[in-house]
Amino acid sequence: MDIPIAKPPLTIRLCGPRGFCAGVDRAIQIVVLALKGYGAPVYVRHEIVHNRYVVEGLEAKGAIFVEELDEIPPEHRQQPVVFSAHGVPKSVPEDATARNLFFLDATCPLVSKVHKQAMRHQRLGRHVILIGHAGHPEVIGTMGQLPEGTVSLVETIEDADVYEPADPDNLGFVTQTTLSVDDTAGVIKRLQERFPNLTAPSADSICYATTNRQEAVKQAAPGCDLFIVVGAPNSSNSKRLVEVALRAGAQKSMLVQRASEIDWADIGDIATLGLSAGASAPEVIVNEIIEAFKARFATSLELAEFSIENEHFLVNRELRPIELTTEDMAWVNG
Template structure:
């Protein structure tokens, strides 16, 4: 029985970004062109729902190329990007590969190469072991890039290279946390070289801004996304930091905390850049079974960016 009225603030933009759309399209078009199976190295995007739906139409997911038994089949590299050694290995194995790296991640890769050519030493602000960070660090010879994960790391960093320093960042970081790290680096190394345009992508920035706009009005905040999705986890942190009493990630194994929601008059909802809108719809449908809800979508900007798929798939 519906027993409570709840106001739902729905953040916009939310969900799929252009890089994720493109990566999923690349898998589908590769299946159309080459037939099934096609292999995908690493989750194409960090979302179980997306991965499972692509498996159903003939995609096989592996972590490394040596897991692929039939090397005559094509392999797709995920949206997060891969170290150069992976594409070199695929070429040596004479494999057909399609690179689904998000163009905004590729931009950071090119930036790293250009900075290295100018003789500078690179600091990458990002999260250790995230596939995007592994891919970016793998664009250059070992030792060319040092990872900075926190303001504390920045504060303790010693430049033993004796070269001028430059920084680049992972594309899916918290805008505010990154700003703090950059401020520490700039005060410690006043002549540090910075990217002409910041590396955190438009989609990450927009989703965080949309959450900031409504967080303080929400007693609870829910972000639909995966546990290994950096941008989804950051949205939970942003909601907490910006005034929501509690915020949590709703992933594939989550139980919806109805007993807590019952005590709320207002809740907020957003979704990470790799979460399909159907998951938001399903979450709202579950709420409707228990509560009378009034939804207000709060849109801070309209996104109309699209990225083309590689020409060889058309």
């Protein structure tokens, strides 16, 4: 008779908050509501959020993702086109208007706030320093709010050391919303040391969700043999969580999109697992990963809760009459 092998014990520290922020939830709702209200296809310029599960789920419902507006065929120009949560340069809605497209802007309101802060700096005669990652859609969108030559990108402390503005006494800064809080503080400090008259934005540019998720990971990481962050490799806020976990004391940290990506042979002997999810990662995948560990370990769950989020952003006015049910979002909410 086979004697069952006892599963090794494992404590899972589940971070809270984790996963979808209000801006991501709103963006996905916009696509779902547009499909319900106007029928398929609904076009989406770029990934609505940085998560393949979400993108593929919306494609299955009738969304078509395009890189540029000229990919939308003439016969579908009356169908909605949605701009991603990361924001777009001013030239994109101008192009959509010129093409007589019906567009819905899903830019996160907190990203829009950064746009307004940058434009205010520029309107008041300040050259704008944007702290962020080159090539990220949010950075492209923010820089695209301003006339060419009025904004400079600074990524690191080293960049801040060598930056030479034309007028050092007339500078204002904003930041990408999904940066490492600690890294960004270092860049700002160096810029302020070099340019004492540097003007800060009227409110912190790094969004509440980024800050909350990083703080929860900082609390949970000490003593973790492994820390898993659910998120996509092109998700800035998810990658920052991996870095935060390592700095806060996790022995090892990794980014995974699905449970199928976990290399179980590489996991080794672990007693404590930290688990969080980037702001564009759905709860259904967090549950999937917990179940994968339950199949291999005798698990106990601890909640490492930093704060409770209750923010909610309204969808576009055109979509508010359309009813959104719990069932419509069950595929991502778990």
